[in-house]
C-alpha cells in the first residue's frame with residue numbers, strides 16, 4: 021500500500037500545475053502523481069495553437085475575452101466562472117513563464133499573439149505550433165526540483181476508494197502496468213486530472229490514453245457528472261482514411277488566413293456564418309458535416325497556397341513538416357480535412373475551487389466540468405482553464421488539507437492483472453467508436469441516440485458475459501470506461517434534447533399567453 025498526502029491522477033497540465041503549487045508551499049506534504057502511460061503522454065503534449073490571455077489592454081480587454089467565451093458557449097457558460105478564468109489568466113501565464121515555459125516573441129520583445137476562431141482579438145500565446153509539448157516538457161522538468169513530488173508512470177488508476185455513502189475519498193486502486201500487480205494508493209486528498217475522452221469516437225485528435233477514465237471512475241463512485249452531451253468536434257483534423265488519432269491542423273492556421281474549400285475549390289463557410297473561417301468550431305464542424313452529407317465526399321480541403329510560406333514555416337513548422345512528410349506541399353496542394361472528436365466540454369462537476377461532490381476529491385482540466393465552456397469551448401481556453409482551476413484547487417487544498425486525516429490501513433485481496441483476449445476487446449471498442457460517430461457525433465438527433473442507447477446496453481451485456489470474473493487489465497478497464505462514457509454522452513444528450521423541447525414548448529405557451 022502506498023500512502024501520500026495528495027494523490028494526483030494525471031500528469032498533463034492540470035495535474036502537474038496543481039502539484040507544483042502545493043509542492044512549493046508545503047515541502048512537508050508528500051505528493052504522488054499517477055500516469056497511465058509514459059509521464060509525458062497526454063492531450064497536453066499535442067496542444068498546438070496555444071493559450072488565450074488578454075495582455076494588450078490597448079487593443080483588447082477582459083470583457084472582450086469574456087464575451088467571446090460566452091458567445092462560443094451558446095449561452096450555457098457559467099458567467100462568474102468565465103469572468104474568474106479570464107481575469108486570472110495573466111497571473112497564471114506569468115507563473116508558467118516562471119516555471120520555465122517559453123512563448124514566442126516578436127522582434128520588439130513583445131509576445132506574438134495569434135488569432136483563432138471565435139476570438140475577436142489576437143490573444144493566443146504560443147510556442148510555434150507545439151505549445152503543449154513545451155508546457156508538458158517544462159512542467160515535468162520543473163517538478164524534478166521538488167523531492168516531495170513522485171511520479172509513478174505506467175500506473176493505471178482503476179477505481180476510487182470511497183466510504184459506502186460516497187462522502188469521503190480515500191485514494192484509488194491502481195494497476196502497475198509493468199509488474200502487473202494491483203495496489204492501493206491512499207491519500208488525504210485526491211485529484212482527478214485524467215484529461216479527455218476523444219477515444220470514445222472512431223475519429224479523434226486525442227491520443228490513445230484519452231479514454232475518459234476519470235469521468236468513468238467518478239461516475240462509479242456516484243460523483244456528479246454534467247454536460248457530457250457537449251463533445252466538441254474540431255473542424256480541421258487532417259483526413260487520412262483509417263488513421264486514428266488524426267493529426268490536427270490548428271485553428272491558428274485559419275486565424276493566419278487559410279480558407280476552407282470544397283472539391284470544386286469553392287469557399288462555403290460564409291453560407292453558414294458571417295465570420296466565415298473565423299466562426300467557432302461547432303459552427304464550422306456542422307457546416308462541413310452538412311456539405312459532406314450533400315456531396316457524399318469524406319472531407320473538404322484547407323487552402324494555404326496564398327499564404328506567405330516563410331512566415332507559415334516560422335509559425336507552424338510542425339504542421340508544415342507533417343504535411344510534407346505525407347506528400348502535401350502546402351504551397352501547391354490543398355490539405356484534406358474533416359471534423360474529428362476533440363474536446364470534452366462537460367465532465368466531473370466542480371465548483372470554483374475544483375471540488376467535486378465529494379469534499380476531499382477534486383477534479384481539474386479536461387475531465388472536469390467547471391462551467392467555463394458551456395456547449396462549445398472557445399479555442400485555446402482549455403489550457404487556460406486547467407492552470408486556473410489547478411491553482412484554485414491548490415489554494416483550497418492548502419487551506420483545508422490539515423483537516424483531512426490519512427486513511428487507516430486497507431486490506432485488499434492479492435490480485436494480479438490477468439491476460440485478456442485483446443483482439444476481442446479491440447473489436448468491441450471499434451464497435452463502440454463507430455456507433456458513437458454514426459449515432460452520437462456532430463449532429464445529435466433523438467432517434468439515432470435512442471438506437472445508440474439500445475446498442476450500448478447490448479454491448480454492456482456482451483462485455484459482462486464474455487469477461488465476467490476477469491481480473492483487471494488495462495485494455496479491459498479502458499473498454500469499460502469507454503462504454504461508461506459513451507452511455508453518459510448518449511443519456512445526457514437525450515435528457516438535453518427533451519429539456520430543450522420542453523423549454524421551447526413552454527416558451528411558445530408563454531408567448532401565446534402574452
Ligand SMILES: Cc1cc2nc3c(=O)[nH]c(=O)nc-3n(C[C@H](O)[C@H](O)[C@H](O)COP(=O)(O)OP(=O)(O)OC[C@H]3O[C@@H](n4cnc5c(N)ncnc54)[C@H](O)[C@@H]3O)c2cc1C
Pocket residue numbers: 029030031032033034035054055056057059061062063064065066067068069070071072151152175176177178213214215216225226227229230233234268362363384385386387399400401402403404406
Ligand atoms: C491535438 C490537440 C490540440 C490541442 N490544442 C489546444 C490548444 O492549442 N489550446 C488549448 O487550450 N487546448 C488545446 N487542446 C486541448 C488541451 O490540450 C487539453 O484539454 C488539455 O491539455 C488537457 O489537460 P489535462 O491535464 O486535463 O489532461 P491531459 O493532458 O490529457 O493529461 C491526462 C493525464 O491523465 C493520465 N491518466 C488518464 N487516465 C488515467 C488513469 N486511469 N490512471 C492513471 N493516469 C491516467 C494520463 O496518463 C495523462 O497523464 C488540444 C488537444 C489536442 C488533442
